[in-house]
Amino acid sequence: MTDEVVDAELVEEERLPAIPEDRTPAVPLADEDADAWLSDQAKEDVKAGIPEETSKAYEGDMDRFAAWCATVGRRPLPAAPQTVTEYLSYLKRTPRPRTGRPYGPKTMDRIIASIRSSHRAARFQPPDTMGARKVVAGYREALALAKDPAAQPRKASPADRKVLRLALGKLDRTTLAGKRDAALMLLGHALASRGSELVPLNWPGSFTELPDGGLKVRVYRKKRKLWQDIKVVPDPEPDLCAVRAARALVAALADEGHHQGALFLRMDRWGYLAPPMQRKGKPIGDPDGRMTIDAASDIVQRSIERTGLPGRWRSHSSRRGFVKSARQAGVDIVQIGRHGGWDDKSKALIGYVDEEDSEGENNPLAQIGRKAAEQQTKGQA
Template identity: 60%
Template sequence: MEAFVSTEDEPDEVVDAELVPGDSHLPVIRHQTPLVPDADPDAWLPPEAAQDVADGIAQATRDAYELHFTQFAKWCAMEGRRHLPAAGDSVTAYVSHLTRTPREKTGKPYSPSTLDSVIAAIRTVHRDRKLPVPETKGARQVVTGYRERLALAKDAASRPNKASPAKRDVLRRAVRTLDRTTLAGRRDAALMLLGHACATRGGELVHLDIESLTPDDEGRGFTARLYRRKLKKWQDVGVFYDEDEELCPVRATYDLIDALELEGHTTGPLFLRMDRWGYLAPPMQREGKTIGDPTGRMTAEAASDIVERAMARAGQPGRWRSHSLRRGFVNSAREAGVDIVDIGRHGGWADGSKALIGYIEEADAFSDSNPLAQINEAERRKRGAHDQH
């Protein structure tokens, strides 16, 4: 990854040193074997191939890894350690340092999952540079002990930072805060309802185009063609008209498309950014440079902002992100008695997905599948039979 800190073309570090008396008993080595063998002349990639490799990693992951490794390199410079290739003990010492250092922006401890990501970033950079990957067993043991200390201290950093699930009743309260006579209100309603119906990740949702939707021949709804980013494949998701018009993703989406057509937008991104005055796809600049998708397509972060604002207006406590729609779909489907296999295939989870199983376990906490619920039901039946006698 070209964005990572490089040691190429950098001057040699100057370190303090002192002369010490020589030892005449030490042997003189006249012919030393090189520590690093000659490089394979074919072990290189042209720039376009290197970019193709980088494109195979999600942008969010690349950004996180770049940040993690840059910070590691800075720490190594301050400590007088080598960052490329890094020694295993350097990685261990750095991770240990992070467990005792609050995050600069929040002042809160690093989460164990973030430290796992730091270790992965360091290993990835070494692999990408074809350097020996440092031993990270010690660093991982540091994370294991750190996770347990946080858990025993009941620190919030020990718990996964999950988005709250936007179930149907919660979703209803959120969309009721929207003015669906406005373009912004129609966009926000369609985004939340369609995201819930398709169980999308934020990046999948904002990637939808108007052309991604194909009306059903029998008038039952439409098919949304989604690119499932984790599975790296396309999926056609059937979206039905909802019995509850207020929560209907099909009606909400068609309302948005009609409003966009009046603005002259008939192809391209379904979900567009707007400014405070309701203008579509306004140009954005930062420090004199144009930023943002030139087509006006919203970002996944902007989609999360929409969900968060709607939930705040509805007075819903919790951590609300665009991923809340995906998690809420699982809860809603389980409450309706949908099988886990059907939920997984509709939402683009791989068979046996640990993430989906975790969502199901949460959704089933107070369902009839809970062993305690079944024990209670068996006890009620026994008491009923006893009373009859």
């Protein structure tokens, strides 16, 4: 995450030790190939293809790398392979002030990618990172053998129908905020959406009424960069019906004079819609009042934590919960993937399904046992 920082102090340049002459700079790309250049227009096109969150994370990673290089008298650009290896070794052993723990292996993988990407952007050949990656590999194994939770990727806990039923039971759905929070969680589950796909929804622009009483929702699958039309059918359990929840929210917003535009709006503690926000005297936030992805995660976390259920609850919990609900209902993995906008070969989806199938009736050993019992019964007959 971009708010993870390394405890480093900048040292004045004149006090830094000289760089030894045998540290040969990396070869500029332009010296390798006379055609290795891009127009300003092409650079902007490349930049447009990089998610904003990724760009911010990479920028922060490189700033902290440069700060560390300043303290030890090494060159951040172009960096020697040994410099990158040394830096990853340092990160492995250095607790961060915010958490009291070093970075995890996954974040360290991203930091290596950030350094390589920054070299390309500066038109330098990226340094060899084999040594740095070996540091991370050894670190990951040591954490795993120690059964340290940091060895495992931090995943959102799945909010399936059972979890949603409990969480919604704690909401006051007579209020505008309660209607919004219920619609956010239920639509997130029904659409199997990420927070970044749910927050941009507009009414009525993203929705089409269907003859059977359902809704067709047009969702932009951000990671795959494609639009998808998803049919959301009425649920036989009214309290878990995403269609009912969405319509209840739309009606409540209309009572407040909001008839179109962002569906999920920020509210203040008194229930006022889209209150103006400022930081250091300057307006911040979406001018239309649309909530942020972090705000959506906060709603999911707050709503589910009221139940006392343990877990890491984020906006992504609804997407994972859809997979769990669908597998419990016996839905085929291909149908799950296509409804949720996963690629047919998605490793993430397979990982979610494997986790769900390891429990209950879908456990392979449980299925083998049932089959063996059936055969034994037939043999005795």
